[in-house]
Amino acid sequence: MKTSPQSGNRADATFSQAMDGLWVRFLPEITERVAVLEAAAQSAGEGTLTGKQREAAQAAAHKLAGVLGTFGLTRGTVLARELELTFARESSPRRAAGVKLAEVAAELRTMVESRASSV
């Protein structure tokens, strides 16, 4: 089926709107995953990170790494992957690492909120 440039543009816009609709629909889950990372980073900074919390953070980061780039947030995938690897590698991240983790989690939140406000 051939389409004119105009119909192609309309199809692009329709697809983009549909993607935005999915973003809005799944934003609560995405935000919740960021919150899990923020809480884990804070605990790491305080030296109270539990094994269960670390596993939850690793899983949340893994899921964010998979989905953020799909919604156009390529940098979000990079950051989430960095968190995933850190939580996977270090059974108990040092307190200093907790500060860095918190910064990365905060950048993720800003990115997610920025996309949310543009929809």
Place this chain on the structure above:
Amino acid sequence: MVPGEPFTVTRKILIIDDEDDIREVAALSLESVAGWEVIKASSGAQGLARAEEYQPDAILLDVMMPGMDGPTTFRELRKNQATAGIPVVLLTAKVQGTDQRRFADLGVEAVLFKPFDPMTLSAQIATALGWK
């Protein structure tokens, strides 16, 4: 290719992924961009049943799922005569070299990585499976 311009052949794809967001984006992508028919399953067990029932042209299979994970689901698909011949494309967010080698050794037709580009996912699948 532009959204709404389907491939000349309509394909039927089964997506097996426990993550609702990824499953829905992939479904939107394959339906809207390629015009393919999509069947969805949210677990390995559900995917096995739907593969047997719907006989899709290919299966897009997530690796990390609770319960029955992607590699286990793949092995079960191959054990069943009714689903053994269906091409399987693994979809994974794992990027470490050891993971990639492990997935390739499973015998799946292709491995694609998350995050994927919704505009080109169907083309990636078609290319990986040698579909014209």
